[in-house]
Amino acid sequence: MTTVLITGANRGIGLEFVRHYAGEGAKVHACCRTPEEARDLKAVSGDVTVHALDTTNQGQLDAVANSIEEPVDIVIANAGVYGRSRSEQSFEALSADELNYTLNVNVTGSLKTLQAFLPHVRKGEGKKMVAITSKMGSIEDASGGAVAYRASKTALNMVMSAGAFELKGEGIAVGTLHPGWVRTDMGGPNGNISPEESAKGLAKVIDGLQPADKAAFLDYAGKEIPW
């Protein structure tokens, strides 16, 4: 049986990952900040264990990692933020607080998540480590605005790519994946695709990941994105 761990699992793309993998018969460790409020997550049927996890809290990361003894095949660092303020993310207006907050969740939180569960992935058969990034982190694709969010995803991409290089000798595949423009709280109602379509596509892409010198930077349809 495949075992999958997902962060930010209470809503949006993370919740759809849980539904998808649980529906396929996988054992799912679904992590979210406030399990007591995660009604939709708790309503998912299948082999789902819910854990309390703020990915910026090292104590919680250690506690969840210590509570899981079994191997984990796939870790998905999905939790992320756009930033506290959408209006103050221009090059001119961006504050240190806003930048640091966004970097802390999207870069540090994702890295610390993947580090915490690396021992579990080493013991697993699937050997996949994934971060949910964004096309907005592509420098080639860059335009203005959302400076903190863009910079955080660019940095995350480099973290993942360095990780791919470091881990390929152990047969671990690393992906930094763009989910598309998805209709979630973050993506808003005008997104191109549903969370379900995104999670289903991403799961297929994850399935095909191979160990390599660089992380795979792909979207939910498997299309390569320029760095």
Ligand SMILES: NC(=O)c1ccc[n+]([C@@H]2O[C@H](COP(=O)([O-])OP(=O)(O)OC[C@H]3O[C@@H](n4cnc5c(N)ncnc54)[C@H](OP(=O)(O)O)[C@@H]3O)[C@@H](O)[C@H]2O)c1
């Ligand atoms: N939607 C899009 O169009 C789009 C496009 C490109 C990339 N992405 C990326 O896809 C991922 C999921 O986005 P989404 O659209 O599903 O967003 P969302 O609906 O806003 O959900 C974000 C999730 O991240 C969790 N989260 C935020 N900070 C956290 C922390 N410190 N610790 C643990 N969990 C935390 C949230 O938990 P709470 O409920 O507790 O806040 C929530 O579960 C993100 O990494 C995002 O950057 C999304």
